[in-house]
Amino acid sequence: MERVTVQSNVLKANQETAAENRRLFQGEGMLAINLMSAPGAGKTTLLEATIRRLRDRYRLGVIEGDLQTDLDAQRIRALGVPSHQITTGTVCHLDARMVARALAEFPVQGLDLLVIENVGNLICPASYDLGESLRVVICSVAEGAEKPKKYPVMFHKADVVLLNKTDLAAASGVDLRELETNVREVNPKATVFAVSCKSGAGLDNWLAWLRGAIESCTTADVARR
Amino acid sequence: MERVTVQSNVLKANQETAAENRRLFQGEGMLAINLMSAPGAGKTTLLEATIRRLRDRYRLGVIEGDLQTDLDAQRIRALGVPSHQITTGTVCHLDARMVARALAEFPVQGLDLLVIENVGNLICPASYDLGESLRVVICSVAEGAEKPKKYPVMFHKADVVLLNKTDLAAASGVDLRELETNVREVNPKATVFAVSCKSGAGLDNWLAWLRGAIESCTTADVARR
Numbered sequence: 001m002e003r004v005t006v007q008s009n010v011l012k013a014n015q016e017t018a019a020e021n022r023r024l025f026q027g028e029g030m031l032a033i034n035l036m037s038a039p040g041a042g043k044t045t046l047l048e049a050t051i052r053r054l055r056d057r058y059r060l061g062v063i064e065g066d067l068q069t070d071l072d073a074q075r076i077r078a079l080g081v082p083s084h085q086i087t088t089g090t091v092c093h094l095d096a097r098m099v100a101r102a103l104a105e106f107p108v109q110g111l112d113l114l115v116i117e118n119v120g121n122l123i124c125p126a127s128y129d130l131g132e133s134l135r136v137v138i139c140s141v142a143e144g145a146e147k148p149k150k151y152p153v154m155f156h157k158a159d160v161v162l163l164n165k166t167d168l169a170a171a172s173g174v175d176l177r178e179l180e181t182n183v184r185e186v187n188p189k190a191t192v193f194a195v196s197c198k199s200g201a202g203l204d205n206w207l208a209w210l211r212g213a214i215e216s217c218t219t220a221d222v223a224r225r
Numbered sequence: 226m227e228r229v230t231v232q233s234n235v236l237k238a239n240q241e242t243a244a245e246n247r248r249l250f251q252g253e254g255m256l257a258i259n260l261m262s263a264p265g266a267g268k269t270t271l272l273e274a275t276i277r278r279l280r281d282r283y284r285l286g287v288i289e290g291d292l293q294t295d296l297d298a299q300r301i302r303a304l305g306v307p308s309h310q311i312t313t314g315t316v317c318h319l320d321a322r323m324v325a326r327a328l329a330e331f332p333v334q335g336l337d338l339l340v341i342e343n344v345g346n347l348i349c350p351a352s353y354d355l356g357e358s359l360r361v362v363i364c365s366v367a368e369g370a371e372k373p374k375k376y377p378v379m380f381h382k383a384d385v386v387l388l389n390k391t392d393l394a395a396a397s398g399v400d401l402r403e404l405e406t407n408v409r410e411v412n413p414k415a416t417v418f419a420v421s422c423k424s425g426a427g428l429d430n431w432l433a434w435l436r437g438a439i440e441s442c443t444t445a446d447v448a449r450r
Contacts, residue, residue: 006231038264039347039376040368067348069374090378092317092348120375121348122264123292123317142367142393143265149294150345151264153315168367171396173423198398 014128017096021131024103025114031217032114034132036154038147039120041140042164044072045197047115051079053207058112058214063102065094065119072117082106093124096131112214122147126154133217136160141179142172148182155186160193162206167196239353242321246356249328250339256442257339259357261379263372264345266365267389269297270422272340276304278432283337283439288327290319290344297342307331318349321356337439347372351379358442359384366390366404367397373407380411385418387431392421 025032037043044064051060062083064072073085084106086098099116108114116132118125137158139147142165148155155161161183169176176194183192191209195202250257262268269289276285287308289297298310309331311323324341333339341357343350362383364372367390373380380386386408394401401419408417416434420427 038345039372040263040365066375068377069371071371071375090348090352092346119348120263121317121346123315123344123346124349127315140265140367142365142390142397146294146296147264149296150291152293165367165397168393168396171393172367172390 011127014096017100018129018131021096021099021103022133023131024108025131025133028109028111029218030108030111030114031134031214032116032130032132034116034118034125034130034135035138036118036122036125036135036158037120037138038122038140038143041120041138041143042197043117043120043138044075046138046162046164046195047117048075048079049197049200049203050115050207050210051076051081053203054113054211054214055079055081057211059110061106061108061111061114063099063106063114063116065098065117067091067119088119092119092121093128094118094130095128099130112218113210122151122154126157134159134213136162138162138164139179139183140165141169141174141176144172145174145179145182148179148186152186155183155190158187158190160191160209161187163192163194164197166194166201167199236352239321242325243354243356246321246324246328247358248356249333250356250358253334253336254443255333255336255339256359256439257341257355257357259341259343259350259355259360260363261343261347261350261360261383262345262363263347263365263368266345266363266368267422268342268345268363269300271363271387271389271420272342273300273304274422274425274428275340275432275435276301276306278428279338279436279439280304280306282436284335286331286333286336286339288324288331288339288341290323290342292316292344313344317344317346318353319343319355320353324355337443338435347376347379351382359438361385361387363387363389364404364408366394366399366401369397370399370404370407373404373411377411380408380415383412383415385416385434386412388417388419389422391419391426392424 070085073083076083295310301308
């Protein structure tokens, strides 16, 4: 009972900090994405492919979350995009306060798109609002078709679900249509894209959608000013 | 601070219940395995392959942990092995009390091997002792070679690490030797097996090792009596 109360207080405090982060992002007319998945589903690889296609047109920035190492932040910087690594130690998710602290060191003013890559975990990150505009969840086809049923909270709260590694579908014995049906059963409103970051298949659809989201975010901001 | 204290109390209480579970398992001369991995790394598929090869020789039982669904328990029962499903709701790991409650409903007396399949999560389950004799961690090759570095606690505490889905290594662009080196850097003492539950490659080594562990557990028990 004590544990439940503490958890509830933690989530309430998180919500307040998330609201502050959101005001900052909205004030800048910036699209802020909370990118989540299980370990190894391809978050950083998707980011690399996305950066290569958008960096000439938009100002991009990335906040990386991992238990240990700054391997992911290095990969992003190698593409000429500013990146800040949060290492959480043993904490299984990012929270709004960690992001607020990162924002104090990592200037995001003037960005069109900020991606916050969460810790690889298909459960806990779903409970923590970071102040993002959109939640994007990646599911690797190689994880199996039943994952949306087994991890419903993460999929239920997603705005976009990317079914990645479609190139491995046949070798993994996974039916892509069954996986998509399972996503839609848990979350009929999510926008779903099937992609392969390796072959590039399906990335055009994701990128067209993302450009639209960035533009409408900037437009809405201009209209507010 | 309050949160840290509560977490510390939770882990202390967990340790006490884990010790009770462990006494029960040891009293029965039973090998109890805590099987952990990220979502979709192949825990249940490994269990199915293991059951098919051992069920004629040993008395087996399985406790399944998932947020939702009893899909995994159904798969185990279909092979003629008793199985009990724990659904945790939103809780991201099994704890010793959940297992103790399951043991009250699910008779394990007389088993040679009990496998407790944890919730798919490469972080949180590592912190909770369930009373197991051994911790077995599965890492899917498709998750990428750097996972042991990024999720060190899970790998550091493993007795056995199974590198699964070796059949997907080439298609995933993952160097199996690099993955194994990364495991050994985090945990030089772990026993490591490279396997493909799909093709069957490497399973003989894992099964020979497991038979040895079951036998020595039973022998030790007989010696104690």
